[in-house]
Amino acid sequence: MSPPVDVLVVGAGPTGLALALQAAAHGARVRVVDARLQPRRPSRAMIVHARTLEVLRPLGVTADLLARADTSPAVELHLGRSTVPVRLGDLAVPDTAFPHLTLLGQQQVERVLAAALADRGVQVEWGTPLGTVADGPDGVAAVLRRDGGSEVVHCAALAGCDGVDSTVRAVAGIGWPGARARPEVVLADVDLAGDLAAGTAHVVVGRGGLMMVVALGEGAPWRMIATRAASDRLPPGTGGPPLPTRELQDLLDGAGLSARVTDVAWSSRIALQHRLATAYRAGRLFLAGDAAHAWSPAGGQGMNTGIQDATALGWRLAAVATSTAPEVLLDSYEAERRPVAAAMLALTRLLFWGESATDPVAATLRGSLAPLAAPLAPWVLARRRLVARGFRVLAQLDTGYRGSPLARTGSTPRSGRLRPGDRVPDASVRCQGRDMRLHELLARPGVHLLLDRDAPDHVPSVVGRLVHVHRLASSPGRGVVAVRPDGHAGFTSGAVDAELSWWLAAVGA
Ligand SMILES: Cc1cc2nc3c(=O)[nH]c(=O)nc-3n(C[C@H](O)[C@H](O)[C@H](O)COP(=O)(O)OP(=O)(O)OC[C@H]3O[C@@H](n4cnc5c(N)ncnc54)[C@H](O)[C@@H]3O)c2cc1C
Known part of the structure; x- marks a missing residue:
């Protein structure tokens, strides 16, 4: 048996790390455990939105994140045979310090958050999966497994930041309705020969789906992200097997990008799902991030929403011991954050359908509308207020909690x-x-x-x-x-x- 803590965070992805950091910064005794044996894993998220940078700013990590990021990304939008250059480094959004698209790999985000947490004296305990949990009147008793043994930890609250296959969600008996998505996503870090402009993000909206080639590869210069019809039923969430180089080349060719794959550092297929937990709280067990919601990568919202869940919950869990209205404080977390996820689920579903649906109608529409949109794109992009409006939605700058019991x-x-x-x-x-x-x-x-x-x-x-x-x-x-x-x-x-x-x-x- 080890000394009790205020918050046991299960899962050291971006959500768990941000939650632990915020709780520790507000005076909580925190432990963070993760089943993985080591911190490094290939990035999935590549975009950090403005609101995420804002909520992390009081935790002293924003400057470090920005120092590693591309905050003025050059994008080439390939529509049919036309290429439209897009600059997203200075948008007409005066009420944020971050009026730009920020490209940064999830691995870097996790590294910065873990370092800030270590500076506060909290080391992530790798290779430590959560076993069983008992939530009783005196707090939560969690069994952790490590090195073939087990340890019982007592905590005032347990935060389940353990991803789409959340153990915490299962032991809390929280429902997980939804369905899998038909298209899957292919990720690969590759070296390419050809004439793709270097340092530029290439985005193709074509008949086959969406293809992005971004200069953010890990172990190779380029990251490829492509949607395609799933050929089998890979379990959702977890990474599938590597792809043969031929399949990666076919995806590039199908998108009409003139590039040849010369080396593959890593590749994977990921099956996707659209789901929302029926509750974010069961007693002293809480859910945040992918443990609470799962959707497609469209719009780059998963990690961002997870970090924003984390910074909505971390300070509450630190404050509950001194609160005179602890139930209002804790219940207001779900009241605020679940509707945000429900709206995001609807938005990402729509975006993902538009960019990746594999049915003939959607594919034909994309294939014929994309070239037609090409002459209009520069006109639309010149409407700074319109672009700013879209940016605000994706950056979650207008998310609010007016109906919250804490407002x-x-x-x-x-x-x-x-x-x-x-x-x-x-x-x-x-x-x-x-x-x-x-x-x-x-x-x-x-x-x-x-x-x-x-x-x-x-x-x-x-x-x-x-x-x-x-x-x-x-x-x-x-x-x-x-x-x-x-x-x-x-x-x-x-x-x-x-x-x-x-x-x-x-x-x-
Ligand atoms: C192709 C793709 C592109 C994406 N792009 C973006 C993007 O640009 N922007 C964006 O915001 N999001 C993006 N996402 C989504 C983003 O990657 C996820 O939303 C994010 O990783 C969720 O973070 P998390 O910390 O909630 O969960 P995870 O990252 O899944 O972390 C959960 C952690 O819990 C640990 N764990 C699980 N079970 C246990 C247990 N029993 N005990 C202890 N530990 C456990 C796991 O080992 C893991 O480390 C993308 C996703 C995909 C698939």
């Missing part, structure tokens, strides 16, 4: 558009005699109280070490906005009143 207003309404539950935008503000961006102020773990210019100095019940108070000279009025550790407004009021004390106590601050 509260004070006795006096506060003017302005920001409502409890909304993402706090990265506005220009004036604070401590200087002009700055708001997210610079919020870039520390904890709850941030943004006092309007004429709000009273005395803020009730601000006792927590992780409560930071900022007075915004640029914000006229006598009110306050309380910003949660994941960057959403939790409480807004036109006056600093007793309701604020309730809210702070409820979030354990």
